[in-house]
Amino acid sequence: MGLREDIERFREVGEDRREDLSEFISYGDLGGSGPNSIKIPIKVVDLPKFEYDRLDQGGVGQGKGGTPDVGQPVGQPQPGDGDEDGDPGEEGGEHEYYQMDPEEFAQELDEELGLDLEPKGKEVIEEIEGDFTDVTRSGPHSTLDFERLFKEGLKRKLAMDFDDDFVREAMKVEGQDAQSVYRWCRERNILVSLPWIEDAWTKIPDDERGKWASFEEMEENVERSTTLQRIRRDGLRDVPFRREDERYRHPEIIEEKEKNVVVVNIRDVSGSMREKKRELVERTFTPLDWYLTGKYDNAEFVYIAHDAEAWQVDRDEFFGIRSGGGTRISSAYALAKEILDEQYPWAEWNRYVFAAGDSENSSNDTTENVVPLMREIDANLHAYVETQPGGTAINATHAEEVEKALDDQDNVVVAHVSSPEDVIDAIYTILSTEAE
CATH class of the missing domain: 3.40.50.410 (von Willebrand factor, type A domain)
Known part of the structure; x- marks a missing residue:
């Protein structure tokens, strides 16, 4: 471990040896702190440091370099024994403090006492725009929620979709007309409109009419495909959108108190x-x-x-x-x-x-x-x-x-x-x- 690591370790020890908060409140110098800066004393920890060794001076009792032998008077203090001007130092040593702001003090006191006072906000100072989590039915075109629009149209597509080939085969049943085919579709929850059937009816070739003796025979011989099968086979050619499907993203309004x-x-x-x-x-x-x-x-x-x-x-x-x-x-x-x-x-x-x-x-x-x-x-x-x-x-x-x-x-x-x-x-x- 090097000197730098030693110093950092000693500093950490110094912070750990900060005066206990309860002890500081009961017995510490509260007047040494201001309203926005609390200074809590740290118990003294000496940090390691280099000192200059005067090798040429010798030691007391060695008798070298004019220094006195054992028992000889050392004389009066010489310049340099005090400060640079030869006068004794007058300033006291600095005390070390752990400094915290009121927010940290409140947090530590909460932990010390097992409290968690939650301040109440009263006055609304501003309303700010949050994430685009709200939706409205109108707004700038740039905020149109295309994903939501597509989902609404797709739901309608799936709800209204039917197997048109299957219905056209029903039009080839002997003795039927457009009205009877429409009633048959409704009985089987095939959501097809009468105008569509009437239009498709006119396009059935005459030589194909009477192909099936009954609806039952047609159903036994013609397989009805599901919407998912048709989408996989033919792809999604169109999605019906309506004005009421449009939704516009709107930022959530947050009150800051x-x-x-x-x-x-x-x-x-x-x-x-x-x-x-x-x-x-x-x-x-x-x-x-x-x-x-x-x-x-x-x-x-x-x-x-x-x-x-x-x-x-x-x-x-x-x-x-x-x-x-x-x-x-x-x-x-x-x-x-x-x-x-x-x-x-x-x-x-x-x-x-x-x-x-x-x-x-x-x-x-x-x-x-x-x-x-x-x-x-x-x-x-x-x-x-x-x-x-x-x-x-x-x-x-x-x-x-x-x-x-x-x-x-x-x-x-x-x-x-x-x-x-x-x-x-x-x-x-x-x-x-x-x-x-």
């Missing part, structure tokens, strides 16, 4: 939301953002922060905001409803409303205001994530009240996160509810 999603992320930034609670919110919401971005054609995000009042913020501010004051969660839902109604109509957008906090809320706000607002806001999924490190506080009742009041709704889910280990389970709970 764009899979649009808007995700409203709501977080509590009141005074009770300490650092550990904030971290749990961000660890839960960040992967959900990446996942839905990867799943949908067009994903938009609305970020709302609230204490006693609510206000809209941008993404960077949302993932890192600090505030204080009291808590009134309904203010955030009221703002979310206003934004969704004005900018993201339910008929055109898939809508997700995710909220997180420590489950503490002002008195009666949950039952009197939040729950009615959640019922009013049409959404694929409403999710509330309670972040209470170490367990639920006595006055943290919002999650429980939502769960109890909206138990009849199949698009509402409550998840509990008390430590980083709970984040993956919370994400699974949220996404599996939507998948179902």
Whole structure:
């Protein structure tokens, strides 16, 4: 195995040693990634490389070339021991990352959690022409389906074809005329028309009339050929086509629906939301953002922060905001409803409303205001994530009240996160509810 193969093998090992996705979500540096590029650390693997061996320098203890013997001081560092200017290096070593886009992240998270969320297309963005699989009775001559036309004519040919020689022999039966021969043909399902018989009757030579004493005698002595035998013998001389046989190929019209999603992320930034609670919110919401971005054609995000009042913020501010004051969660839902109604109509957008906090809320706000607002806001999924490190506080009742009041709704889910280990389970709970 050569050096190039060695290097490729080491690189493959490096990718295999990428930090586990669950481990990265629970403990990794999520802030080092952007909304469209996720950077997952790779555990360090040293690649093989050449190093220059200074053969003329000798080694410590050899006493050659002016180098000190054992026990002698080596002196002060000389230029070249640091960087090229003699100063110590200041830059840290580069860390290796496995980089993926949201689509790959969503696929891997599906595999990790055993999910397969199928996005819904709502808004028709365009109608495109597919394969020429449809047919119409009219159209440009260039789209005439000759194969279908021939088949229709051939079916008629086979249905109407008869052994004309056999019928002419029947006209030679003694005492018969054109009408009696026509009735005899009909009794034997020989599809011949009366005008044809009348025309053929006039062409029978007089000396051949009375050749057969009866139809039975004629049938015993004259073999009737099948359509297939006649085609093999004489070939297919003509196929009768009619206007109604014409079919024109037409492209199938396919509606393309764009899979649009808007995700409203709501977080509590009141005074009770300490650092550990904030971290749990961000660890839960960040992967959900990446996942839905990867799943949908067009994903938009609305970020709302609230204490006693609510206000809209941008993404960077949302993932890192600090505030204080009291808590009134309904203010955030009221703002979310206003934004969704004005900018993201339910008929055109898939809508997700995710909220997180420590489950503490002002008195009666949950039952009197939040729950009615959640019922009013049409959404694929409403999710509330309670972040209470170490367990639920006595006055943290919002999650429980939502769960109890909206138990009849199949698009509402409550998840509990008390430590980083709970984040993956919370994400699974949220996404599996939507998948179902």
